[in-house]
Amino acid sequence: MNLFADAFAxxxxxxxxxxxxxxxxxxxxxxxxxxxxxxxxxxIAVPIGYVIGHTGRGKQVAVAFSGAARALPSLGLLTLLxxxxxxxxxxxxxxxxxxxxxxxxxxxGTYAGVEAxxxxxxxxxxxxxxxxxxxxxxxxxxxxxxxxxxxxxSATLQIVSTAVLAAYVGLGGLGTYILRGINLNDYVQxxxxxxxxxxLALVLDAAFSLTAWLAESTTRHRPGNAAKPAVVSHTxxxxxxx
Amino acid sequence: xxxxxxxxxxxxELTLEHLWLSLLPIVAGLIIAIPLGQLAWRQQWLxxxxxxxxGLLYTIPSLALFVxxxxxxxxxxxxxxxxxxxxxxxxxxxxxxxxxxxxxxxxSHVRQAAVAMGYDGWxxxxxxxxxxxxxxxxAGLRVVAxxxxxxxxxxxxxxxxxxGFLFTDGLQRNIPVEILTGIVMTVVTALALDALxxxxxxxxxPWSRDGRGRVAARRRRSPRAAVAx
Numbered sequence: 001m002n003l004f005a006d007a008f009a010x011x012x013x014x015x016x017x018x019x020x021x022x023x024x025x026x027x028x029x030x031x032x033x034x035x036x037x038x039x040x041x042x043x044i045a046v047p048i049g050y051v052i053g054h055t056g057r058g059k060q061v062a063v064a065f066s067g068a069a070r071a072l073p074s075l076g077l078l079t080l081l082x083x084x085x086x087x088x089x090x091x092x093x094x095x096x097x098x099x100x101x102x103x104x105x106x107x108x109g110t111y112a113g114v115e116a117x118x119x120x121x122x123x124x125x126x127x128x129x130x131x132x133x134x135x136x137x138x139x140x141x142x143x144x145x146x147x148x149x150x151x152x153x154s155a156t157l158q159i160v161s162t163a164v165l166a167a168y169v170g171l172g173g174l175g176t177y178i179l180r181g182i183n184l185n186d187y188v189q190x191x192x193x194x195x196x197x198x199x200l201a202l203v204l205d206a207a208f209s210l211t212a213w214l215a216e217s218t219t220r221h222r223p224g225n226a227a228k229p230a231v232v233s234h235t236x237x238x239x240x241x242x
Numbered sequence: 243x244x245x246x247x248x249x250x251x252x253x254x255e256l257t258l259e260h261l262w263l264s265l266l267p268i269v270a271g272l273i274i275a276i277p278l279g280q281l282a283w284r285q286q287w288l289x290x291x292x293x294x295x296x297g298l299l300y301t302i303p304s305l306a307l308f309v310x311x312x313x314x315x316x317x318x319x320x321x322x323x324x325x326x327x328x329x330x331x332x333x334x335x336x337x338x339x340x341x342x343x344x345x346x347x348x349x350s351h352v353r354q355a356a357v358a359m360g361y362d363g364w365x366x367x368x369x370x371x372x373x374x375x376x377x378x379x380x381a382g383l384r385v386v387a388x389x390x391x392x393x394x395x396x397x398x399x400x401x402x403x404x405x406g407f408l409f410t411d412g413l414q415r416n417i418p419v420e421i422l423t424g425i426v427m428t429v430v431t432a433l434a435l436d437a438l439x440x441x442x443x444x445x446x447x448p449w450s451r452d453g454r455g456r457v458a459a460r461r462r463r464s465p466r467a468a469v470a471x
Contacts, residue, residue, distance in 0.1 A: 003313040004313065067388070068429075070385070070388050070389055070392065071388050071391070071392055071428070071429045071432040071433065072392065072425065072428075072429065073392045073395040073396075073405075073406070073409070073424070073425060073428045073429075074392075074396075075395050075396055075398070075399070075406055075409050076395060076406075076408075076409045076421060076424050076425040076428060077425070078409075079409040079410065079412060079413040079421050080409075080412075080418060080421040080422060080425065082413065083412070083413060083416060083418050083421065084418070157301050160303065161303035161304065164303045164304075164305045164306060165305060165396065165399070168399060168410070169413070175305060178305055178306070178309055178399075179399065181309075182399070182400065182401075187313075187319075190309045190319075191309055191310070191313065193306075193309070194305075194306035194307075194309035194310050195310075197303050197305075197306040198302050198303070198306050198310065201301045201302060201303060201306075202298065202301065204301075205297075205298065205301045
């Protein structure tokens with residue numbers, strides 16, 4: 001346990017808070033690369049997810065794609081792509097890998113959210129004379145928002161986690177401390193880095209939980225919202241049986 | 243391709259090593275998650291907190307966990323026990339949710355019938371609950387198996403040999419074929435384990451052959467399963 005005390009002392013020491021290797025700088029790099037990758041993943045996956053969810057077509061392809069992405073080792077993709085584009089281009093290689101890993105989660109969250117909408121609600125919207133666009137934007141998208149956020153959460157955590165590994169191909173970020181610590185046989189530095197990484201993951205997770213809760217409470221508690229029974233009955237299909 | 247023909251022994255050795263490192267966490271994850279899942283399903287008030295806790299464990303990035311565990315467990319970070327314990331934690335984290343869903347999916351009428359026939363708790367668990375929860379447990383175990391095989395490769399960064407060795411070695415020596423071989427063999431190992439689990443499921447649960455498709459479809463439709471990594 002003494003190691004943990006040393007690691008916290010390492011975190012608090014002034015050396016870790018000045019210059020290009022400061023924790024704040026590494027954290028900034030980590031967040032910047034992750035945020036860019038999550039935004040690109042969302043830009044690709046959300047429209048496709050809405051098309052799949054709304055039309056019900058292409059789901060098999062999406063499911064197969066997600067399964068394949070889960071089997072792919074991220075460190076392998078990172079090293080292979082880095083060799084292809086050159087060590088100096090690590091940010092590009094890493095971003096491509098992050099997007100490949102992020103897209104399936106966002107895609108699954110998006111189409112699952114649209115699919116979870118009660119068919120009767122969609123039929124009612126159609127009967128009211130809404131166009132397909134209006135159904136998507138004013139009915140399916142808002143009701144499916146909590147699950148879409150869940151998909152973004154999975155993608156973000158996976159990308160942040162993979163960005164730790166990307167320090168190995170020279171991306172920088174918080175993984176730098178762990179990999180440098182391994183090379184220098186400096187366990188305190190490794191542990192200090194690991195603590196910051198875990199803290200980051202937990203904070204992001206909490207932020208997404210809060211966002212999902214807010215999104216869910218706004219769709220559920222709007223007075224006279226027809227979505228209420230739909231969300232309740234379809235989000236937890238297993239719980240009715242217990 | 244000359245690299246591959248010259249190093250086929252190395253590739254096979256690493257694949258075998260990789261398989262052993264994967265199997266233990268998968269099996270241990272299943273064995274630990276079953277009682278946890280049962281507890282979460284039986285004590286409804288426990289379900290939320292327990293699933294949140296395992297969810298938090300799952301958010302810890304793997305490389306950070308490989309560094310955090312050794313001082314807690316009092317082992318060296320180069321030891322295989324480190325990797326195996328870390329991957330078991332991820333397996334339990336993924337599997338507990340599936341196990342709790344699996345026991346919840348058992349028809350309560352069947353369970354009541356077993357009680358009425360005089361089955362005690364232990365016998366009912368083995369003869370009724372476990373077999374009927376089997377298809378959903380299997381679906382979860384397949385997800386765990388594939389993700390565990392993929393995660394084993396990260397261990398190479400803390401010096402634990404597996405197919406991941408081909409990634410770091412290939413990068414350092416600038417041999418793309420070596421890295422590609424590592425990726426392909428990792429995916430092949432994952433798919434082989436997955437196929438094995440499907441066959442095992444058919445052998446252990448012959449009655450669910452028709453039901454399998456239905457259960458799988460239900461899981462796929464379940465938004466929670468779709469979003470789970």
